Amino acid sequence: MARLFGTDGVRGVAGRDLTATLALGIAAAAARVLTRGTAPGTRPTAVVGRDPRASGEFLEAAVVAGLAGAGVDVVRLGVLPTPAVAYLTAETGADFGVMLSASHNPAPDNGIKIFGRGGRKLPDAVEDEIEAAMAEDHAGATGADVGRVVDAGDGAERYIRHVVDSLGQRLDGLRVVVDCANGAASGVAPEALRRAGAEVIAIGDTPDGLNINEGCGSTHLDTLRDAVREHGADAGLAHDGDADRCLAVAADGSVVDGDQILGILALEMLEAGRLAKETLVVTVMSNLGLKLAMREAGITVVETPVGDRYVLEAMHEGAFSLGGEQSGHVVLLDHATTGDGLLTGLHLLGAVSRRGLALGELAKVMTRLPQVLINVRGVDKARAGSSPELTAAVGAAEAELGESGRVLIRPSGTEPMVRVMVEAAAEAHAQEVAERLAGVVRSALG
Incomplete structure (x- = not known):
């Protein structure tokens, strides 16, 4: 099963991949994981912000419900930049912060980013804990233990x-x-x-x-x-x-x-x-x-x-x-x-x-050297680092370019392809070397 958290939180098409049910589950699990060790009698607090996507409205409601239902007091920040949510997580002394955004993606997408105490991004290991906690049965808060929800009117200021x-x-x-x-x-x-x-x-x-x-x-x-x-x-x-x-x-x-x-x-x-x-x-x-x-x-x-x-x-x-x-x-x-x-x-x-x-x-x-990037699809990216033919071709290209250029062969972290990047003093030279290496990738890893 693929890991839920990607390189920058959980992201997908809102309402299809990223549903209200999933958002609520992530929030409740995050509340349990990130408030462990909270002193008895102390109410944990989270801040929640979003970008202005239409889907952010229902996802915000789901996240807030998940947090409050897990006993976390919630401060809704409204529409603010991701770094503002990170800053206010630290500045308010909140236990963690949640941002709803898909960054530069188109409007149908959305995402959930979580900041730990101090406004820092979560390590992979903590994200894995949250994902594991989503599969656990856990009773919600009741009575006076239910989290309270308030709006912060001064977050932007x-x-x-x-x-x-x-x-x-x-x-x-x-x-x-x-x-x-x-x-x-x-x-x-x-x-x-x-x-x-x-x-x-x-x-x-x-x-x-x-x-x-x-x-x-x-x-x-x-x-x-x-x-x-x-x-x-x-x-x-x-x-x-x-x-x-x-x-x-x-x-x-x-x-x-x-x-x-x-x-x-x-x-x-x-x-x-x-x-x-x-x-x-x-x-x-x-x-x-x-x-x-x-x-x-x-x-x-x-x-x-x-x-x-x-x-x-x-x-x-x-x-x-x-x-x-x-x-x-x-x-x-x-x-x-x-x-x-x-x-x-x-x-x-x-x-x-x-x-x-x-x-x-x-x-x-700085003088920006010409940079050519070719995405080679339909190849076995897992073998990119172990192909003798590709290793030899890269070595020859690097010797050809010398100190005035470089080669980077990188398997995509999210798609089934290998990225071939070449820099050289002249764009035509970079293009020629990149195309040559892309051909080697196709033949060696296809």
Whole structure:
């Protein structure tokens, strides 16, 4: 039987894969697992937030019922970004937090993400405990032991104040377009930027429950690029549905991806003495250009598997302060326990303001090498690491590319395919090598 929890919680089509019954069961099991050891006479508390998907309404009701029925007091936060729920889990001293969102996925999807005490993502082992607890018979709370449910009217205000205060400077004079993806950032991102002093043009800020991520946000940057040019803005910021990501567009229309944002922030923090152990944590998919630029700046780069949970694990283990992914998941551990798109956008604009340089100029901190990715389907991905033919082909390609390129062969974690990624100094060379290796994957693993 497949594991219920994926790389970022439980996700599926709401009402079909992710039903109210399943959501209630997950919540009740999480309550039992995450409140073990609660002192006698102490009532455990959980905070619950969601993005504006229509399905979030019935899933929120199910989760709240599961928690309260298990004896947990519930604070409903309403529509807020995932990082806001993580922050408020820690700030309120809650035992855990629950976020209902499918991030950048289309509106029919939804998901359940759970944060432990302190607003940290749960380890795999704890998620497995929750899944196991779902199969156990357990009597619900009764009488005075039933959890109580209240709404928090000040959650958004507390979160906005937190991210703005973390900046420690003003953004006066900057004109910014922010694309909220018709998602959880719609109510808080424009307000946070305005309080920091920026002139703000908000787009994708009218969620109706069905238009989340639809032609907008971090997965559709053409919309933001057009708006930046139309309004003569200094920069544009794009979030995804739950606002744990941030990508950017410079005034000239060029895209500033997560690698470039990480490079800019790493150098800013290094100069300010805030880059812990002078180290940046990235995934194996980060562009070689970022790693070369960081090496030149004297910054150590630690690589992890793909997934922000692995970035976070490495950051906690090494006591590092900055890490993230090319996709725009950026973790500023001095201010957040998870990727935070609003926080990232504010600190990126802070660098623009401090330096007095255009975002496009700052992005030149690294030269992004051409990167070609080919997904090879219909092959036995389990044999990707044991094929002598593929190993030999990869070795030959790496020798051919030398220090100006690299090869990554990675079985997909969620689909029956193998990903072939090649970087090289020239795009045509990267394409040729990638296609050659994809052919080897098909012949060796088909």
